[in-house]
């Protein structure tokens with residue numbers, strides 16, 4: 001789509017940048033922005049800040065008051081027509097007397113999926129769909145996956161040498177990538193609702209999995225560890241540090257004593273029926289996280305967990321930080337453990353969507 005000339009307003013673009021200001025705090029709701037114009041002038045605008053608070057359209061309509069009559073509304077997502085915590089926005093738009101509504105995309109929520117647009121049209125409002133659709137879709141990609149599948153959007157984060165190793169043959173792994181890349185990885189945590197690692201990583205590295213500085217406890221990403229035998233030490237930093245909650249996912253029939261010791265330090269221990277290998281069933285765990293309204297999970301390794309994720313074909317995006325160092329060594333590990341595939345046609349195929357420099361390192365993004 002052509003860019004609007006500098007002197008011409010591009011209300012959808014403005015609505016999108018307003019939406020992004022929510023900075024992922026709306027979860028499990030999508031980020032949405034709205035701009036209301038009348039006579040070439042912005043008479044109201046806003047964005048959804050967080051779940052339970054007013055929707056973007058309503059904020060814009062309230063600012064405009066009576067001037068909304070006959071106005072034109074740009075909104076990055078189809079207005080809702082279901083009575084949630086805040087009531088259907090379509091009724092507010094209709095009652096305000098808005099003449100025309102521009103919607104970047106239809107709501108992927110099966111409970112809406114065009115029904116909001118139908119309400120507007122039935123009330124005689126002209127509806128235009130699709131302006132800056134791709135940008136709008138990108139903004140709500142976590143929500144779209146979750147609302148359609150019930151599973152959180154899964155991002156796999158890797159940090160490797162240029163020859164694809166995550167540690168030396170002797171196990172030295174800190175640090176392969178630069179401070180800049182690690183800071184960028186931190187920023188990634190900020191955008192996700194949960195961070196997930198395997199018990200091996202917690203036992204070996206005792207990471208803090210520290211979350212968002214300066215953000216209240218309720219908005220800290222949940223820390224999740226898969227630990228079938230409750231090998232975790234209750235003193236582990238990820239269980240204790242910061243305000244974030246920790247979930248230890250394990251299998252049914254696990255040792256009660258170990259369980260209580262972890263619960264005593266505030267961890268939530270959740271049992272699932274073991275998978276064929278006696279381990280935490282990953283798809284079920286993700287379904288459980290989805291049912292708890294977590295719409296995005298960042299997996300930070302290690303190789304055993306990532307190998308199992310590959311075997312299950314789970315994952316929506318890979319973000320790989322690549323340092324320009326060569327570790328070498330036939331036995332130095334790569335990011336994905338397990339058995340891998342036997343033959344190349346079975347390889348898990350992705351496509352690159354972005355390449356960027358982060359300090360001295362490369363950040364490569366791939367999607368399915």
Ligand SMILES: NC(=O)c1ccc[n+]([C@@H]2O[C@H](COP(=O)([O-])OP(=O)(O)OC[C@H]3O[C@@H](n4cnc5c(N)ncnc54)[C@H](OP(=O)(O)O)[C@@H]3O)[C@@H](O)[C@H]2O)c1
Nearest residue numbers: 166198199200201226227228279280301302303304305308
């Ligand atoms: N360079 C990097 O980016 C990076 C990132 C992370 C980790 N690492 C390194 O990786 C090493 C640890 O890796 P790791 O492979 O031993 O540990 P891991 O992948 O972090 O944890 C694996 C363990 O998780 C448990 N688990 C439970 N359910 C599972 C399931 N469904 N699938 C897979 N695992 C499941 C298993 O232990 P139970 O059977 O007891 O449950 C398994 O042994 C450390 O040395 C760390 O430094 C490097």
Ligand SMILES: [Zn+2]
Nearest residue numbers: 055079080089
């Ligand atoms: Zn709404």
